[in-house]
Amino acid sequence: AQKVTQAQTEISVVEKEDVTLDCVYETRDTTYYLFWYKQPPSGELVFLIRRNSFDEQNEISGRYSWNFQKSTSSFNFTITASQVVDSAVYFCALSEGRGQNFVFGPGTRLSVLP
Amino acid sequence: DSGVTQTPKHLITATGQRVTLRCSPRSGDLSVYWYQQSLDQGLQFLIQYYNGEERAKGNILERFSAQQFPDLHSELNLSSLELGDSALYFCASSVQGLASNEQFFGPGTRLTVL
Numbered sequence: 001a002q003k004v005t006q007a008q009t010e011i012s013v014v015e016k017e018d019v020t021l022d023c024v025y026e027t028r029d030t031t032y033y034l035f036w037y038k039q040p041p042s043g044e045l046v047f048l049i050r051r052n053s054f055d056e057q058n059e060i061s062g063r064y065s066w067n068f069q070k071s072t073s074s075f076n077f078t079i080t081a082s083q084v085v086d087s088a089v090y091f092c093a094l095s096e097g098r099g100q101n102f103v104f105g106p107g108t109r110l111s112v113l114p
Numbered sequence: 115d116s117g118v119t120q121t122p123k124h125l126i127t128a129t130g131q132r133v134t135l136r137c138s139p140r141s142g143d144l145s146v147y148w149y150q151q152s153l154d155q156g157l158q159f160l161i162q163y164y165n166g167e168e169r170a171k172g173n174i175l176e177r178f179s180a181q182q183f184p185d186l187h188s189e190l191n192l193s194s195l196e197l198g199d200s201a202l203y204f205c206a207s208s209v210q211g212l213a214s215n216e217q218f219f220g221p222g223t224r225l226t227v228l
Contacts (some may be wrong), residue, residue, distance in 0.1 A: 044116065045219035047217070106156045
């Protein structure tokens with residue numbers, strides 16, 4: 001069965017610090033997709049990135065970067081030089097190749113203090 | 115703005131009642147998903163429709179039902195409401211409903227059952 005674990009329930013950092021949010025997943029499929037979503041205090045869910053199981057290249061988008069390691073079933077998210085606007089709950093999600101059933105992790109609440 | 119609309123924004127009702135939540139997907143998206151977000155259960159996938167047909171079912175209670183209409187909007191019906199049904203209900207849409215498609219989320223409907 002699919003499962004996504006985000007062991008960090010809450011993280012607090014001071015502005016300009018780097019922070020890494022952990023995501024560990026479980027799946028029996030060889031084809032699957034991993035996602036990160038951001039839920040700011042306003043409540044909407046915002047798509048950040050998608051990665052398929054065959055592409056282990058790390059990705060960087062501005063201050064955001066993602067490290068996908070199949071060997072450890074992890075898809076970690078790093079924010080460099082964090083800003084107050086990064087304060088949100090971040091969800092990691094897994095979708096398997098055969099189904100369309102998204103499984104979300106429990107989320108990590110990130111607070112960036114000025 | 116994701117392009118997904120949900121109405122109403124807030125709903126307050128009593129136990130035992132029935133309510134209908136409405137979702138309009140992004141223009142061009144054929145698939146609609148429903149999720150429930152509560153403090154104790156996190157983000158739970160309920161059900162997915164693709165072009166009018168049910169495609170995948172998650173943790174949806176028998177008291178809940180959904181449908182997708184020919185114009186692709188979707189409704190989620192919740193009946194015999196219980197206190198525990200109080201939650202934020204999200205609708206999301208994607209282009210083809212494939213596991214690889216990112217989902218775009220609406221602003222949610224906050225349901226309070228008194």
